[in-house]
Every structure is written in structure tokens, then in C-alpha cells.
Amino acid sequence: MIRVVAVDLDGTLIRSDGTVSGRTRAALARATAAGARLVIVTARPPRTARALARRADIGGVAVCSNGAIVHDLDADETVITGPLPLDLAERTAQVITDALDGVSFAVETGRRAVVSPGHGHHATHEDARHEVETPEQVWTEAESCVKLLAWSPAPVTVELLERLQELVPQVRITYSGGNGLLEISAAEVSKADTLARLCDGWGVAPDEVIAFGDMPNDLPVLAWAGTGVAVANAHPQVLASVDRVTASNDDDGVALVLEELFPATADVVPGG
Structure with a gap:
């Protein structure tokens, strides 16, 4: 059973025009309604990750700055987990x-x-x-x-x-x-290490995590998660390394996979 959905933003969840489709928002809403945690895992700093999360109606926590920061999207509070001297x-x-x-x-x-x-x-x-x-x-x-x-x-x-x-x-x-x-x-900081610490605190095993990404800095997360999924527009190095390839970010690739894992229910409506 998937308990955590970890998703990169740019080039993965976010379309090329900077938007998030209604279909993707609906799929994310179904995942949370089914009890899964959504975790943004991004190279972006909290200030811009939070703005993009709002477009997708995502709350909870975000792993930002390639794992150096964990940010509470709902409370707008940041904990720096891995500063670079x-x-x-x-x-x-x-x-x-x-x-x-x-x-x-x-x-x-x-x-x-x-x-x-x-x-x-x-x-x-x-x-x-x-x-x-x-x-x-x-x-x-x-x-x-x-x-x-x-x-x-x-x-x-x-x-x-x-x-x-x-x-x-x-x-x-x-x-x-x-x-x-x-x-x-x-050296001790990565998206994967920080996500792993969060999941350990929640009692979530790697095989209960699905991760989505598109670029080489996503590879550690995609390898750590029980299921690593690349969007079709991903870097060749990523496409060659994952368990599964879905459609591109512009073609609702993340939504396609989540719809399989979390079937639609009549009482879930995307916000925004």
C-alpha cells in the first residue's frame, strides 16, 4: 500500500506553462482522501515551493533546497536540516x-x-x-x-x-x-536522506513510498522509494534508472499513475 507520494515540482508536477491541471489536482486530492501523505521534494527554496504548492492545493510538508530544508506548508514554518558552512x-x-x-x-x-x-x-x-x-x-x-x-x-x-x-x-x-x-x-544532505528521515518518523517503509521526478538530482529519491517513476520528458539518465515511465508533465503523467493507485470517488473534489 502506498502511504507517501513524493513528487518533484518543476518538470514533473508543474506543466511547462507553470500551471497544474485540474486532473492532476483531482488525483492529488484522491490520494490524500485515501490517507496518503503528499510530500513535495524539490531543489526550490521554501518561499517558491510554497507558492507552487498552492497552485496544486498541496499542504503538509515540503523537502526543499535538495534536502537541506523541511518546510511546513500549512504553518509556513521552516526547519533547516542540513546547512552548508x-x-x-x-x-x-x-x-x-x-x-x-x-x-x-x-x-x-x-x-x-x-x-x-x-x-x-x-x-x-x-x-x-x-x-x-x-x-x-x-x-x-x-x-x-x-x-x-x-x-x-x-x-x-x-x-x-x-x-x-x-x-x-x-x-x-x-x-x-x-x-x-x-x-x-x-555532503550528508540529499532529497532522499531527508525524505527517508521523515518517513522513518511516520513509520513508513521505503516500499510504501512512490516518488516522481525528472532530473538527475531526483535520482536518489527515485532509487530509495519502493517505486520510482519518471515523467516522459525526464533526463535520459533518469529514464534509464527508474521502475516506470509515465506520460510527460504536460500530459498529466503524475495523475495517470495516481489514478491507478487511488481510484476516483464521487465525494472528492479538487480545490481551486
């Missing part, structure tokens, strides 16, 4: 700078993103973007760090990721596809 973030940034040309950085604090000049516009969300004048100011302006973002003009490859990880084993480096964006967390 600023001095380690700065040392990691120097290693990446030495390895890549034209790289720029942003420090996600959990409340805002402190952004160096030239950092990819797409890599942070504008509601709390604080751009500094020089790269050095990133480290003096940031009050804390839950995730370091490194943006390179060149696409990210698996080979590059592995090389950088070898150079800085004290951190965990992931990426959300080949768009030049690297995401760096404390």
Missing part, C-alpha cells in the same frame, strides 16, 4: 572557479539568494534575489548557506560532475540537467 561553500566555489571558465555563484540562505554578478538569471527566483557588486561580496553578504549554486556558460556533463565531486568530497554536487547549473549541498 559558508567557509566550505567558499572553498568549494574556488575549486569550481579553478576548473571552469566564466562560472558565477549564488548562495541560497533559505530566505533569499545572494547572487554574484553575471549569475544566470534563470538560476534563482526573483522574489528574494539580492545581487552584489563583486564576486567577493557574496561571502560577506550571505548570513548563512543551505545551498550553493554555480552557473557555468557551458553545459554540465556527468563527467564534469564526477570530476568536481572528486575534487571536493566534503560536499554533494548535483545538477538539474545540462543547463550549466550545479547545486552544492553539505
Whole structure:
């Protein structure tokens, strides 16, 4: 029996136009009506994850910033579970700078993103973007760090990721596809580890969890869950690693699977 539904947002639950379909909202509502917990598992910080969760009528908890933060969506309260020490973030940034040309950085604090000049516009969300004048100011302006973002003009490859990880084993480096964006967390932090701790507290075993994702940073969660499902638009590395592939995010892929697991009932109506 599925007791937890863990779902990524961008490229998985959310359609390309930034919306969530009525069919998907209905499927999520049926899952919760049947007693399942919905858990958002995302690279996004709480402030933007919560806004997107509202579109899908999702409450409960969200695993944010690739596992560094657990956020209560209903109470709008955050617990930082895996901070990245600023001095380690700065040392990691120097290693990446030495390895890549034209790289720029942003420090996600959990409340805002402190952004160096030239950092990819797409890599942070504008509601709390604080751009500094020089790269050095990133480290003096940031009050804390839950995730370091490194943006390179060149696409990210698996080979590059592995090389950088070898150079800085004290951190965990992931990426959300080949768009030049690297995401760096404390070594002990991942979406999967944080979700596993939550499920352990709820008395939920991995085989009672179904997880949905689309990008390489979702792989640990998809592997840990009893059932890992990729949407059809997922990264090739993800498509090759999962138990099942469903339709794309634009074609209600998550809903298709949930409708099988949690059949419709007449008294469940999606909100919004």
C-alpha cells in the first residue's frame, strides 16, 4: 500500500506553462482522501515551493533546497536540516572557479539568494534575489548557506560532475540537467536522506513510498522509494534508472499513475 507520494515540482508536477491541471489536482486530492501523505521534494527554496504548492492545493510538508530544508506548508514554518558552512561553500566555489571558465555563484540562505554578478538569471527566483557588486561580496553578504549554486556558460556533463565531486568530497554536487547549473549541498544532505528521515518518523517503509521526478538530482529519491517513476520528458539518465515511465508533465503523467493507485470517488473534489 502506498502511504507517501513524493513528487518533484518543476518538470514533473508543474506543466511547462507553470500551471497544474485540474486532473492532476483531482488525483492529488484522491490520494490524500485515501490517507496518503503528499510530500513535495524539490531543489526550490521554501518561499517558491510554497507558492507552487498552492497552485496544486498541496499542504503538509515540503523537502526543499535538495534536502537541506523541511518546510511546513500549512504553518509556513521552516526547519533547516542540513546547512552548508559558508567557509566550505567558499572553498568549494574556488575549486569550481579553478576548473571552469566564466562560472558565477549564488548562495541560497533559505530566505533569499545572494547572487554574484553575471549569475544566470534563470538560476534563482526573483522574489528574494539580492545581487552584489563583486564576486567577493557574496561571502560577506550571505548570513548563512543551505545551498550553493554555480552557473557555468557551458553545459554540465556527468563527467564534469564526477570530476568536481572528486575534487571536493566534503560536499554533494548535483545538477538539474545540462543547463550549466550545479547545486552544492553539505555532503550528508540529499532529497532522499531527508525524505527517508521523515518517513522513518511516520513509520513508513521505503516500499510504501512512490516518488516522481525528472532530473538527475531526483535520482536518489527515485532509487530509495519502493517505486520510482519518471515523467516522459525526464533526463535520459533518469529514464534509464527508474521502475516506470509515465506520460510527460504536460500530459498529466503524475495523475495517470495516481489514478491507478487511488481510484476516483464521487465525494472528492479538487480545490481551486
